[in-house]
Amino acid sequence: MADSPSAPAFRRLGPDRAGSPVLLSVPHAGRDYSDSLIKAARVPLARLEMLEDRLVDRLVWRAVEAGSVAVVAEAPRAEIDLNRDERELDPGMVVPRPHASTILESPRTRGGLGLVPARMSGAGPIWRDRIPAADIARRIARIHRPYHAALSEELVALRERFGIAILLDCHSMPPRTDGSQAQIVLGDRHGSSIAADLVAAAEGAVREAGFSVARNAPYAGGHITAQHGRPQAGIHALQLEIDRSLYLGPDLRAPGPGFDRVSALIAAIVEALAAQARAPASVAAE
Template sequence: MVDSPAEPPFMRVGPGIAASPVVLSVPHAGRAYSPALLKASRLPVAKLESLEDRLVDRLIWRAVAEGSTALVAQTPRAEIDLNRDEREVDAAMVSPPPAAGTLLASARTRGGLGLVPSRISGSGAIWLQRMTGVELRRRIDEVHRPYHAALARLLEEARGRFGVAVLLDCHSMPSRHGEADSPDIVFGDRHGASIAPNFLAVAVEAAESAGFRTERNTPYAGGYITARHGRPDRNIHALQLEIDRSVYLGPDLRSPGSGFEKTARMIAAVAGALARKALEPAQDIAAE
């Protein structure tokens, strides 16, 4: 199957020139399911949609209206996962299989959630047949690499203008509200590797002030996007934000719920707090 997308794979939203040091990334909310992709699937579109971070692209509107720039995927996660290394491929789903030395084995690929998802929990295998190596390369060359190149440009643009850039990588997570003390949101900073502690602290404070229970790095410590783009030593910081879907979606977990606007305000508050911290004057260090 070779499937050229009818929709652009992603879009930039927000000001044409960076008005804030904060850049938002929404890699998993794409809903542009092409006819060829649906024809290749043994599962109905409703099952493929379960891979989405449902409507997270709509949650960011307040943050964008207040000056943040965002890069929003339109290509669905079922086609290619932008939060995976391009080498995280299940060789068994590609014909002919890629050379073993070109792949990166991970728990995600073993679980069917690699660069191209191969299975959905409770539903089984996704695809009717193995994809061609040509199609895999097309998805990498036309979607994955351009997305990350565009995100890197936005961060460099922000850093060039403000001296620092902060990436807020926005996701949703399955509901855990049946569990005791379950968080509403989880911040992931690769256990301190992707963002300076003072930025993480203001993000947590903003979310908790907005009425959300937070956790750090458990069970989500940040994925490929935060690992690739977070470079605190270069004044480019990255933080993953995971939001419990039951917090902002209705009982069907598909449509906006009563908490939708509150969650949008929280994201804007976190982006605003990160921007204010980034724009603080650098502290002079007194000579000793």
């Protein structure tokens, strides 16, 4: 992100008045690396970029063109992870060390991928020094909270207009060549963040497009899905994970031959969710 304190934390894409009850979130594709962030890292920029969900922000254009709104992070995941609780932080990387009562320990923080990523597989510690607590607080106040506030505001507006709102939180995942992972993984927090008929509609769209799909394995949905998915209040949330080899080239950095097909897939999932939400017998609409 830019060093200016006024730099935006996210972009809003799409019409002023949404044409679909489905809101897209892209929290991990930000590429606005500040000079200070790059200098603070003990690994090169190319390594920091490996934390990104590379170019997922460019995959949502078809869904946006069809009338959906998208909220897209500008800040890189290396600076702050918008799919983590703001308390989900490795206390050992902060100075002064935070009190234990302010920390939410999780497998992600223990693995080095908390609110601010601390370690990367094959590279070790990311940062040269511990990060001042005041800087962590600034990132939370200027990036994390505004992003989640924007999602909440958009979802409430969609529910008021359509009677229902659906958040599709878009991510990408490292490919596995051993065939142990489906090409597309849908996470519904094990049935708690979205109505079952909506997930079934999304799965149907994925299969119809010719991709393999799994639910909650190995990704069941993170903080965004848990925070914003409130089916009992008419607001649903589903995490979408896409195998990067489907849309990126062999280097997993530049667009590959499947880029447009995956963009069309996202648009098809959005349309399937919206159509199911409009269905008279939809559980989601009850």
